[in-house]
Structure formats: C-alpha cells, structure tokens
Amino acid sequence: MTIPQAPTPTPDELAALRQRYRLERERRVRPDGARQYRATEAEFGYYAADPYVRDVPEREPMHDTVDVAVVGGGFGGILAGARMRQQGLERVRIVEKGGDFGGTWYWNRYPGIHCDIESHVYLPMLDETGYVPEWKYAPGEEIRRHAVRVAQKFNLGSDALFSTAVTSLTWDEASGTWIVATDRGDAFRATYVVTATGTLSEPKLPGIPGIEDFKGHTFHTSRWDYAYTGGTPDGGLTGLSHKRVGIVGTGATGIQVIPMLAEDAGHVYVFQRTPSTVDVRANRRTTARDVGADHDGWARERRENYLRIVSGETAEQDLVADRWTTSAGLLEKLLPSFRRQGDRKAFEAAYEAADAAKMNELRARVEQTVTDPDTARKLKPWYRYACKRPAFSDKYYPAFNRGNVTLVDTADTHGIERVTEHGVVVGDTTYELDCLIFATGFSVGTSGIHSGKLPVHGRGGTQLLHAWARQGPRTLHGFTSNGFPNLIQMGSLQNASSVNFTHILDEQAVHAAALVAAAEAEGALIEPAREAEDDWIAALAKDAPDHEWFHAECTPGYYNREGRGRPNGPTAYPHGAFAFHELLKRWREESMGEILQTRSSAQSS
Numbered sequence: 358m359t360i361p362q363a364p365t366p367t368p369d370e371l372a373a374l375r376q377r378y379r380l381e382r383e384r385r386v387r388p389d390g391a392r393q394y395r396a397t398e399a400e401f402g403y404y405a406a407d408p409y410v411r412d413v414p415e416r417e418p419m420h421d422t423v424d425v426a427v428v429g430g431g432f433g434g435i436l437a438g439a440r441m442r443q444q445g446l447e448r449v450r451i452v453e454k455g456g457d458f459g460g461t462w463y464w465n466r467y468p469g470i471h472c473d474i475e476s477h478v479y480l481p482m483l484d485e486t487g488y489v490p491e492w493k494y495a496p497g498e499e500i501r502r503h504a505v506r507v508a509q510k511f512n513l514g515s516d517a518l519f520s521t522a523v524t525s526l527t528w529d530e531a532s533g534t535w536i537v538a539t540d541r542g543d544a545f546r547a548t549y550v551v552t553a554t555g556t557l558s559e560p561k562l563p564g565i566p567g568i569e570d571f572k573g574h575t576f577h578t579s580r581w582d583y584a585y586t587g588g589t590p591d592g593g594l595t596g597l598s599h600k601r602v603g604i605v606g607t608g609a610t611g612i613q614v615i616p617m618l619a620e621d622a623g624h625v626y627v628f629q630r631t632p633s634t635v636d637v638r639a640n641r642r643t644t645a646r647d648v649g650a651d652h653d654g655w656a657r658e659r660r661e662n663y664l665r666i667v668s669g670e671t672a673e674q675d676l677v678a679d680r681w682t683t684s685a686g687l688l689e690k691l692l693p694s695f696r697r698q699g700d701r702k703a704f705e706a707a708y709e710a711a712d713a714a715k716m717n718e719l720r721a722r723v724e725q726t727v728t729d730p731d732t733a734r735k736l737k738p739w740y741r742y743a744c745k746r747p748a749f750s751d752k753y754y755p756a757f758n759r760g761n762v763t764l765v766d767t768a769d770t771h772g773i774e775r776v777t778e779h780g781v782v783v784g785d786t787t788y789e790l791d792c793l794i795f796a797t798g799f800s801v802g803t804s805g806i807h808s809g810k811l812p813v814h815g816r817g818g819t820q821l822l823h824a825w826a827r828q829g830p831r832t833l834h835g836f837t838s839n840g841f842p843n844l845i846q847m848g849s850l851q852n853a854s855s856v857n858f859t860h861i862l863d864e865q866a867v868h869a870a871a872l873v874a875a876a877e878a879e880g881a882l883i884e885p886a887r888e889a890e891d892d893w894i895a896a897l898a899k900d901a902p903d904h905e906w907f908h909a910e911c912t913p914g915y916y917n918r919e920g921r922g923r924p925n926g927p928t929a930y931p932h933g934a935f936a937f938h939e940l941l942k943r944w945r946e947e948s949m950g951e952i953l954q955t956r957s958s959a960q961s962s
C-alpha cells in the first residue's frame with residue numbers, strides 16, 4: 358500500500374498551506390470545545406423521540422431467564438444474536454430502544470440517505486442470506502430492511518424487547534447470572550450479556566442561545582419528520598414547497614440531505630461552519646457479475662480485501678476500487694504499517710505532499726462545479742484530508758447552483774450565533790425560517806456502559822466505571838474485564854476500528870459467540886485474569902500511535918475532541934483491524950482456554 362501519487366507541491370506551496378490550515382483552525386476552535394453541544398434530553402427530549410412508533414404496545418415486565426441478553430438491536434446486536442444462534446444458543450434476547458431492528462438505520466431515514474461504504478462490503482451476512490445489493494452504495498431503507506432480514510433469518514424477533522432501554526446490569530453471584538433491568542420494569546436474568554450500544558447513537562444539538570425559542574418547525578436529521586415535510590427518503594418533500602428551510606451542519610449527513618431539500622423546498626439556507634471534503638461518489642447499479650457474486654464466500658472475500666486495503670495491508674487486487682480505497686494511504690497515516698515505511702521524517706514529508714495534492718484536487722472540484730465564485734470560495738475545505746470524515750456526493754455542489762439555495766458561512770462567528778422565535782442570526786443578518794433542521798451529528802461516547810448512563814455492577818457490586826476510574830479502562834482484547842464475568846463488550850475501546858464498521862462488528866460477534874460456546878462446553882465462566890488485562894494493555898501501549906502531531910493541527914470536530922487533539926495511548930489496537938482479526942483468530946485457536954474459569958472456583962474467588 359502506497360500513498361497516492363500526485364504532482365508534488367513545492368516547499369513554498371506547502372508552507373503557505375500549513376499557514377492557511379492553521380488560520381482556518383484558529384477561526385473555528387472554541388474554548389467550550391465539546392461542551393458547546395446540548396444533549397437531546399429533558400426539554401430537548403423531543404429531538405430524540407421515536408417518530409416511527411406513535412403508540413408503544415403495552416406488555417408485561419419480563420422476569421424470566423435467557424441464555425444471552427444483547428443490549429442494542431443495531432447491526433452489532435443482530436450479528437451477536439445471529440452468531441450465538443449459529444453456536445446453538447436458544448434463548449437470545451435483544452433489548453432495543455427503537456421500535457424495531459436496525460440501530461443507526463432504524464433512526465436515520467432522512468431524504469437522500471445512503472451508505473457511502475460500498476454495499477457489497479458494508480451489508481453483513483450476504484453469503485448467509487443470499488442477498489446481493491443492486492447498487493454500489495445502497496439506500497438507507499435497503500440497509501434497514503437487510504438488518505431486519507438477518508434478524509428474521511436467525512429468528513431474533515421472537516424474544517426481542519423493543520421500545521425498551523436497559524437501565525442497569527447487575528451480576529448475581531449466587532446464581533451466576535446477570536440481572537438485566539429496563540425502563541419498562543423488566544428484571545430478567547441472563548447467563549451472558551453482550552453490549553452492542555453503538556458509538557454515534559445519541560443525537561446532539563448545538564448549544565445556541567435561544568434555540569428553545571424557535572416557533573417554527575424543528576427536528577434532528579436522525580428523527581426526520583415526514584409528517585411535516587411530506588415525501589420519503591427518495592424525495593418528494595411536497596410539504597416544503599413554499600417553506601423557508603434552514604439546515605445546520607454540513608457533515609456526512611448534511612451532504613446527503615441538502616440536495617434533496619434543494620429539489621423540493623421553497624428556499625434552503627445552509628448554515629455551514631466547516632465545509633466537508635466532498636469527493637466523487639459515482640453510485641451506479643451493479644450486477645452479481647460485477648461484484649463477483651458467483652461462488653460461496655464471495656462477500657467474505659470482498660470485504661476481507663477491502664479491510665486489507667483500508668487497514669494499510671497489501672492486496673493483490675483492489676476489488677472495491679472507490680475513493681475510500683484509493684485514498685486509504687492518506688486516511689490510515691497513523692498506523693505503524695505506514696509509519697514504518699522508511700525514515701519517519703521522510704514519510705511525513707511524502708505524506709504531507711500527497712495530502713496537499715489530494716486536497717488541491719478536492720478544492721478544484723468545488724471550483725469546477727459551483728458557478729458563483731463567492732459560494733465556491735466558502736465551500737472549499739482547508740485542512741488535511743484525514744482531519745474530518747470524508748464525504749462523497751455528485752449532487753451536493755450542483756445544489757448550490759440553484760436559485761433557491763443560499764450558503765451561509767458561519768465560521769467567523771463560530772457557528773450560528775442565535776436562534777430567535779422566527780429564525781437564525783448570523784452576523785448582522787437574521788434569516789427568517791419556517792423550518793430549522795439540525796444535521797449536527799451525535800454525541801461521541803455518551804451512550805452505553807462506558808458512558809456511565811448504563812451502570813454495570815460486577816462481582817461484589819463493583820461498578821465498571823468505578824473499577825476503571827484510577828487506572829483507566831481494563832479489558833482483554835476490548836471484550837471482557839476481570840470482575841465482570843460473562844459480560845462481553847462490543848465497540849472499538851481497546852479493540853479495533855475501521856471505516857467499514859459492520860465488518861468489525863461481525864468479527865466481534867463471531868468472537869463473542871466463540872467465547873460463549875467455549876464457556877458452555879466447559880460449564881465455565883468467561884473472565885480474564887488481571888494479568889491477561891495487563892498484558893493486553895501493555896501490548897496496546899507498545900506501539901500506540903502518537904496521534905497528537907496530526908490531530909493537534911486539525912480543524913475541530915469529533916475526530917479530535919473539538920480541537921483538543923486525540924488522546925495518545927492505548928485506546929485501540931495499533932496495527933489496524935486486519936491484523937487484529939488475525940490475532941483474535943490465533944488466540945481462539947491457541948489460548949482461549951485461559952479465559953475460562955470453572956464456575957465454582959470463579960464464584961468463590
């Protein structure tokens with residue numbers, strides 16, 4: 358894997374860019390950092406309410422016992438359930454806040470919604486279900502339906518609890534089971550618990566003064582109000598035809614929504630703070646032949662190939678060949694496999710030159726598409742490619758050539774300054790609006806057992822986050838922790854991550870199910886020794902990448918804790934997801950017995 362080749366910018370050009378990037382960062386960094394946002398709770402709870410279930414069906418609280426409780430019914434939870442079923446587990450209960458399976462794809466149904474990871478590698482279990490997507494990048498509804506398809510195939514609905522939030526997990530030493538409590542009065546028992554609560558699941562709002570005063574209609578993109586806008590995710594938003602619509606946010610979501618609003622709304626005001634990079638999308642219909650879906654295991658091979666490339670490993674062929682894979686060298690710059698390429702200074706210089714060439718190409722794309730020079734100037738991104746999540750669209754820039762779309766740049770005022778009863782204030786101008794839509798993203802790390810909102814009481818009543826308070830998180834491979842038997846954590850903490858997160862989740866599900874199957878076979882508990890956690894943390898620390906040098910110079914966003922830089926240290930496996938999966942496979946073959954403890958000795962220890 359090499360960094361993409363492009364004409365090398367001169368040293369003077371690079372120095373000028375560095376200076377420009379610094380200035381653009383300074384325009385945006387705010388002293389309140391991540392505190393600038395508001396959670397969609399209490400008086401803002403309306404923004405997080407489930408628009409798809411008007412009346413939650415009544416049911417009796419559950420007090421029974423299941424084999425496995427899975428917290429979360431998105432792809433992580435569904436895959437955990439499916440892999441458990443494949444291991445022969447009968448009573449698998451998924452508990453999900455939403456009214457059905459799907460997670461992100463249940464909640465996000467905004468117009469234009471698509472996945473920008475290729476559908477043939479993003480949709481899990483294609484081999485198992487025989488489903489072959491027909492578009493390179495699938496629409497959200499197809500993905501949501503696939504989530505339901507997988508859940509149905511493994512009969513996960515029969516025991517699931519929807520519109521239900523888990524409120525605590527408590528280990529009961531005497532019975533060797535977990536007590537799972539929920540906001541619907543359930544208190545059932547489970548031999549094993551898998552937590553799959555997602556990473557970007559709680560919508561957030563900007564803490565703009567006056568936001569509560571707005572008298573027009575308002576909602577967050579992850580809770581799209583079709584009753585107001587009319588139409589479907591495919592468009593036809595007839596309810597907006599005479600409306601003045603404001604949209605705040607131009608991240609991966611805003612990029613997809615804005616062209617759809619432009620088609621149907623009376624007038625659209627796009628409130629932008631930082632422009633995204635918007636690369637070529639080239640969505641197209643695909644045939645089974647195009648994607649090599651002609652033999653068993655084709656989907657597994659394709660996604661392994663993709664993961665290899667985006668993890669910085671070498672591959673003979675690039676099967677997906679899109680802008681993620683061809684830009685992988687710029688996105689995975691922090692992996693040791695890249696940093697090892699010769700001398701570090703030389704690597705960083707080559708990286709900077711390649712990055713500048715890529716960003717010049719993206720800025721040129723704006724100029725070539727957007728006809729008004731002032732709008733084009735404002736849409737150009739000035740930071741390094743990997744500072745923010747890249748976006749892809751062939752419809753976004755052309756939307757700004759329409760007479761009914763106005764771009765309002767808010768960088769100088771650090772975002773929208775004020776919301777009034779009738780609209781939005783930026784600088785000297787008030788924009789009167791009928792509808793204000795927030796495409797302002799999600800709180801990072803504020804849901805699930807690592808956030809404190811879902812307390813986990815392990816052996817002796819010890820709370821997970823209290824146990825970690827002094828020395829930081831302690832796990833083996835990110836999945837299991839001493840003192841918390843039979844609890845399996847999914848997610849990227851001390852585990853691995855990748856742009857194709859469903860692949861990561863599936864590997865995690867396979868691992869979780871293998872642990873459970875081994876424990877069942879031995880009549881044992883799953884619990885790592887403290888020494889195993891120490892060894893894992895040491896292994897993570899040994900090659901931990903120094904993110905600081907890169908992220909400290911980035912424009913703010915959730916990648917760098919709103920400008921504060923990314924913490925160094927052992928937060929994830931440093932050699933990439935592909936290598937991590939190899940490591941897990943080896944460990945399951947050679948060492949899995951180490952984590953199993955006989956029930957009697959473990960319970961008395």
Ligand code: NDP
Nearest residue numbers: 471472473563606607608609610630631746772773797798
């Ligand atoms: P993001 O957090 O990426 O974007 C939020 C946007 O809101 C940013 O443009 C931000 O500006 C802007 N914003 C926040 N506060 C203000 C303010 N006060 N005034 C003006 N603008 C403001 O959220 P998204 O929902 O776009 O994306 C979240 C993640 O979801 C993505 O990063 C991606 O991982 C995932 N996603 C994936 C998709 C896929 O196809 N696979 C599609 C959509 C989302 P600023 O940048 O200046 O902070």
